[in-house]
C-alpha cells in the first residue's frame with residue numbers, strides 16, 4: 001500500500017507544474033478518485049479476510065501494519081496497544097497526516113518509505129557513536145549484571161575525598177616578584193641603592209641600619225622607579241602599578257614604604273597631603289608615624305597623626321590652617337585609623353585629599369576586613385571627586401584609572417598609587433578586588449612551590465601559606481585548664497626573659513590571668529586591652545619597652561605590627577582560632593633577623609585542630625613544632 005501511495009504521489013508531484021488545462025485537471029481528479037476507491041476496496045477485502053481467519057481460530061501472527069490496528073479486534077495488553085498506536089501513526093497516516101504529506105511530498109516520502117527507520121537509526125546511533133565507549137558501556141553493563149553490588153545505592157555517602165576547589169589566580173598573584181626570605185643572609189648594603197638621598201642614607205646609618213632587608217631592597221627601587229619622572233605624573237604619563245607586599249613579620253616592611261615616600265616627596269614645593277597611611281589600630285599608627293618623624297626630621301615634610309588619641313579639634317589644628325584665601329594644608333604625610341580619617345573627610349573644613357599621591361594600606365588583609373566601614377570609597381571620592389575643595393585646580397583634574405585609550409592618556413595627571421603591606425596578605429582575588437587595584441604587582445617571600453615557581457593561572461591556595469621568621473621556634477604545651485596559669489609561672493621563672501608577651505582571646509581572660517599572676521607575686525606584670533584608654537595603653541607599652549614590665553598579658557590588640565625590641569618569648573595562653581592570628585602573635589618575637597620562642601598552651605581537645613592548622617602551613621620548613629614541655 002505504501003508503495004502504491006508513493007507511485008501515485010511522485011508522478012503527481014513531478015507532473016504538477018505541467019498540468020495547466022482544465023481537461024488535464026479533470027483527468028487527474030478522476031484518477032485520484034479512482035485510486036481512492038480502489039484503496040478503500042482493497043482495505044475492505046483485507047479486513048474481511050482477517051476477520052475470517054480470526055473466526056476460524058487461526059493463531060498465526062497476522063501481517064504487520066494496518067491489520068493490527070483493526071477496531072474490531074479485542075483490547076490488547078498495554079505495551080501491545082502502545083506499539084499498535086505507533087504503528088498506526090507510521091503505516092496508515094490519518095486524514096491530517098495525509099493532507100500534510102500532500103503539502104510536503106518530500107517529508108511524506110521519508111515517512112512513508114521508511115516508517116520504522118527513525119527508531120532503528122536512533123538505536124544504532126547511540127550504540128555506534130563511540131565504539132570504545134559503547135564497548136565500555138557494554139562491559140559495564142555486563143559487569144553490573146555480574147556484580148549487582150556495583151549498582152548505585154541511593155542515599156549512600158561517597159567516601160572519596162573531593163579535591164579542594166581553588167580559584168584561578170590572575171597572573172600578578174600567581175607570579176609574584178620573589179623576595180628573598182632570609183633577613184640575615186640576603187642583606188643589600190645601603191650604598192647599593194644610590195637613588196636614596198644622602199641625607200636619608202645618613203639617617204639610616206645613624207639608626208643602626210647599614211643594609212637593607214630583602215623586602216626593602218626589592219620594594220624601594222620599584223617605588224622610586226614609579227616616580228622617576230616626579231610625583232606629579234607617572235612614567236610616560238601613565239598610571240604606575242599599585243604594589244602589594246607580602247613578607248614575614250619583622251622583615252622591615254615599614255621602612256620599605258617610609259624611605260621611598262619621603263625620598264619622592266622631598267622635592268615638593270607646596271604643602272598638600274601627598275601620602276596617607278591607613279592602619280587598623282592607634283598604637284600601630286603611633287609607631288608608624290614615629291618612624292616617619294625620624295626620617296623626615298630635618299626636611300620640610302610634615303607628618304600628622306589622626307587616630308582619635310586627641311580631640312577632633314586638636315587634630316584639625318595640625319591638619320589645616322585658615323588663610324585669607326581659604327585653607328592651606330599643614331601636613332604632607334597623614335597617618336590615620338580609618339574611623340578618624342572619615343571623621344576628618346566629613347567634618348574638617350579644608351581637609352583635602354585632591355593632591356594625594358600615595359595611599360598606603362598597612363596590615364592590608366585586616367584593613368580589607370574593615371571595608372564595611374567603607375572608608376576606602378570615601379577616600380577615593382575625596383581624591384577624584386573633590387572638585388571645589390581647597391587644593392582643587394582645573395589643571396590637575398584627576399579621573400579614576402580606566403582602560404588606556406588615546407583620550408585617557410592625552411592628559412597626563414597625578415596618579416594615586418596604592419601600596420599594600422601585610423605578613424598575611426590574602427591571595428583571594430575577590431577580596432583584593434574590593435581595593436580597586438590598578439595593574440597591581442606583588443612582592444612576596446612565599447613558600448617553596450608557591451609564588452614564582454607556580455605557573456600563571458594555576459591552582460593555588462588563595463589564603464596562602466604564610467611565611468614565619470626564620471629565627472622563630474614554635475612549641476606547644478599540652479596542659480589542662482587548671483594547670484595553664486602554672487605553666488605561665490613555670491615559663492616565667494625558668495626562662496627568665498625580660499620581656500614576655502602573653503596573648504589571651506578576650507579582655508576578661510587577660511584581666512583574670514593578670515590578677516592571678518599579680519597575686520602570686522614576683523613577676524612585674526601588666527595587662528593590655530580595650531579596658532584601658534589610649535593614653536593608658538600608650539604608657540603601658542612604653543613601660544614594657546623600657547623593661548619595667550616583664551610580662552605583658554594582652555588581647556589581640558598588640559598582635560599586629562607592634563614592634564617592641566627585646567621580646568624573646570611569646571605565649572599563647574589561649575590558642576588562636578585562625579592561622580593569621582597565630583602568625584601575627586608569634587611574629588612579635590624573632591623580629592629583624594633575631595631569634596625567638598613561641599609557646600602555645602593547648603587543651604587536649606584543641607591539640608588535633610591546632611596541629612592540623614599549622615601543618616597546612618607547611619610549618620616544618622620554618623621551625624619545629626613539638627610538645628617540647630610537659631606541664
Ligand SMILES: Nc1ncnc2c1ncn2[C@@H]1O[C@H](COP(=O)(O)OP(=O)(O)OP(=O)(O)O)[C@@H](O)[C@H]1O
Pocket residue numbers: 208209210211212213216247248249250251252253254255422423560561562563587591592
Ligand atoms: N634594614 C634593617 N636593618 C636592621 N633593622 C631593620 C631594618 N629594617 C627594619 N629594621 C627593624 O626591624 C624591625 C621590624 O621592622 P618592621 O616593624 O618594619 O617589620 P614589619 O615587617 O612591618 O613587621 P610586622 O609585619 O610585624 O608589622 C624594626 O625594629 C626595624 O627597626
